[in-house]
Amino acid sequence: LYIASFLKLLVFAQLNETESLRAVSETLFSDDLQKATELESISFSQLGRRLNQVPTEVFQQVFLDLVAQIHEKSHYEQRRETTTPLKIIDSSTLPLNLKNHKWAEFRKTKSGIKLHLRLVYAEKGCSYPDKAVLTNAKEHDRGQLEVLVDDKECMYVFDRGYLDYERFDRMTDDGYFFVSRLRKNAVIRVIEPFKLPEDSLVFSDEMVLIGTPQNRAENAFRLIKVLDSKGNELHLITNRFDLSADEIAELY
Template sequence: MKIIDSSTLPLNLTHYKWAKFRQTKAGVKLHLRLVFMDKDTVYPEKAVITTAKEHDRNQLEVLVDDQEAMYVFDRGYVDYERFDRMTDDGYFFVSRLKKNAVIREVYTFSLPDDCHVLSDKMVYIGTTQNRTENVFRLLEVMDTKGNLLRFITNRFDLKPEEISDIYRSRWAIELFFKWLKQHVEIKHFYGMSETAIQHQIFLALITYCLHVLIQLKMKSKKSLLRITRWLKRALWNQLMIDCENLMGEPVHNLPFVVFALV
């Protein structure tokens, strides 16, 4: 299973005019494909960096290239023509349908009494002028806040609960973006060129992957946040030791020592 989504990273328009996407704002967008190694471990498999004005749908075909995978993405990628093309080419997906989407019901599947899915149907999507050529599967479920969600997929061989659970797993990429922004200092950039921005983002992704490798090597159930704290402490302690060896005395005020060395 592979999850596709994007995250916009804001920039100062004064310093990053090449990334302008609104009258007073600039930014870049990280288009990402996240892969499940197991139910608790994910890693970024493919990334594309564009300016923030790039629409998510334009990168869907770039990130979908494996017929053995199941792709999961949100409403921002809804494109009926592309859904038809993906189905014809043998790619499987689950997405969330927009509220105003027009559907034409073909068949309704029966559901067991204990199923949390409200309905399971075969449908065509779109109006008469812009309708899909293929029949898709539409499921309706209720989230924890009482909102009605409609999932669209071209998989008919899975149980309705499995389709619902697959889409819910998309939350993993939201947690990934949150971790990336909070713990890898990706919100502040040190260069102003497009290349510098891309390098820093890719370094952040590499940092995350290294954390995952450490977690796997340790065979530990510790969270990535705990591992991050351990690594920072280890690096800080080593810097203290190196400074003490260089100065020949205990270091009580590290910033002062670093300043003196400079």
Template sequence: MDKFTRNTSFEQWLSPISNNLFEEQVKVYQLNTYTKKLYMASFLKLLLYAQLQETESMRALSDCVFSEELQNAIQLETISFSQLGRRLSQVPTEFFQTIFLDLVTQIHTKTDFQTRRKTTTPLKIIDSSTLPLNLNNHKWAKFRKTKSGLKLHLRLVLMEKGCSYPDQSVLTNAHKHDRSQLEVLVDDKECMYVFDRGYLDYERFDCMTDEGYCFVSRLRKNAVVRKLETFSLPENSSVLSDEMIVIGTTQNRAENGFRLIKVLDTKGNELHLLTNRFDLRAEEIAELYKSRWAIELFFKWMKQHLNIKKFYGQSEQAVHNQVYIAMITYCLNVLAQLNTKSTRTYLQISRFLKAALWKPAHIWLRKIGGNTVP
């Protein structure tokens, strides 16, 4: 218990970030070279503090350093908002991306991802969400006459009991089409991929099938299909039809045969689901597609509770860095839950952390449901 008493709750929350990896990356990118005051360790803590407190600007973050507890945590008494802004624009996004991916690896380990994949097929959900930007400040992200935006392409791992976490991401301008990232986000043949109709690409579907990747997607109702075979359904099935089809016109047609399953959603709308899995029951395929809702909930949670509504910097690098800091924050909450075997939600964990930020770590750990961290 003593080692947790010496740590504040904030320090304990940050502890999954590997010091060795952090120092290694700082040296690789020479981020502390010629630095006189704002070293990367202090800067990262400030950015994560800003995420927790949903601090609206660099000026507001600079004012927060007036707090004696924060001064002790970052080893700084004052810092100007202009220094913070310059630093955010100078740090390569790869630095924060590396930290994010290391936290993902830790989550994989804590959830026995490699062990689970030997007995079950892990489910990975792919989707994207557009983050609006101010056109006057972010002209580099213009995608309409009056709008700028950044698109976050994300792959979400769905765990048991509905828990989920991001394990891969790509940031592009909002005008970039979703299907352009499918090849990047599909890279594991032992997983099942679920994505929406924005990723429709007949040629890519053929390649995925030939290479052994499994997927469930949604087909547009006006898609040209040719029925090859109709599969029987059990009595009282919620599935409307189950067929083997060929999709596309003569000029643009998939070479492989796929499975088309028609079901009704909760509002009574007919959904056309496309998959290359013929070994599962139609009802199971429908349930797999319903799990796609988890990534919608993730994006909603992220936009509501992480600080990506207002961006601190105007440059592309500054904006990308802030998004990765937000995802690092999310992963730290996931690890806090896993390490303590807590039944608290990520939002509760975050709220209790803010309430006990500078108190001894054991107070926060006990509140969220655990006394020690492995």
């Protein structure tokens, strides 16, 4: 089972949302798939053995090569000259068997790793991941902002798991723009309220200081309050003052 055929099988499985190696092996190969992979049939045990033999660096390189091709075909560098690219950061915890993965223990009964994914949002219906970081599941999300925020020409959007007042200060001082969600029990002090247009979906827009005397940000930020599609109140924090409150809310 050559690596080229194996990777084509995995791509086919991914595109068809095939859930297991057994399901891949049981798939009735089409003539085109047999021709592409040069395989008439394959057992799931063969696939499993081959998967264990392939270094993870191979998959990482395939991912990075695909991202480079997408950048080129979507004219990413040209578009960023006229518009600010939007990059969304989020994490997913992937559970593992504790018996087989003691190195990834994060609770008494389970192991796990965390996938931090950065998504380039090009336009409605068009987005793709351009960076991925794997950590132990018990590591806090906020430590990964240092790795995932690396381009001053972008606008970053992330959830409250990445909240870090000290890093918000550093990002602002270094010229990085972001919008995130603030916890409702966060300590804030209003410096100045901003006037909203009558047709705005936002019901509060203020310049604020955030944090307690022991843990606070030095810079002033913008706090926007808006209802989401389910009627829940969202508190959004950003260091951009040049966009309208509705534009900030729409970004999140």
